[in-house]
Amino acid sequence: MTVTILTLLKRRAGMSKADFIAYYETSHRLIGEKVLGPWAIRYERKHLHPVDGTDVDHDFDVAMEIEFPDEAAMADCFAAMADPDTQREIHEDEERLFDRSRLRSYRVESRQSDMSPKQG
Numbered sequence: 001m002t003v004t005i006l007t008l009l010k011r012r013a014g015m016s017k018a019d020f021i022a023y024y025e026t027s028h029r030l031i032g033e034k035v036l037g038p039w040a041i042r043y044e045r046k047h048l049h050p051v052d053g054t055d056v057d058h059d060f061d062v063a064m065e066i067e068f069p070d071e072a073a074m075a076d077c078f079a080a081m082a083d084p085d086t087q088r089e090i091h092e093d094e095e096r097l098f099d100r101s102r103l104r105s106y107r108v109e110s111r112q113s114d115m116s117p118k119q120g
């Protein structure tokens with residue numbers, strides 16, 4: 001059974017949304033791919049844009065999901081990420097991009113509704 005981690009991230013103060021997305025997708029993403037690559041089966045960034053189009057400050061700017069094939073792969077990944085050099089690389093780049101005090105991570109437990117047409 002797969003395991004999904006959801007992390008909600010806020011861009012650092014003074015950074016525009018466009019600059020945030022550009023840096024994340026051209027630079028920080030590559031660190032994620034390198035670090036997660038041997039273990040994760042999905043690494044997805046969902047950049048959040050208000051439905052009403054209002055450009056105001058929100059709690060989070062991106063929902064990042066990492067999916068692992070199983071618990072063992074997740075544990076192995078987290079153990080490898082605890083390496084001091086890896087931690088330094090991640091944290092130094094996060095300082096350029098995120099308000100790290102607002103970072104929130106969750107293990108996802110999913111439920112899905114059957115939305116097929118009802119027979120009546």
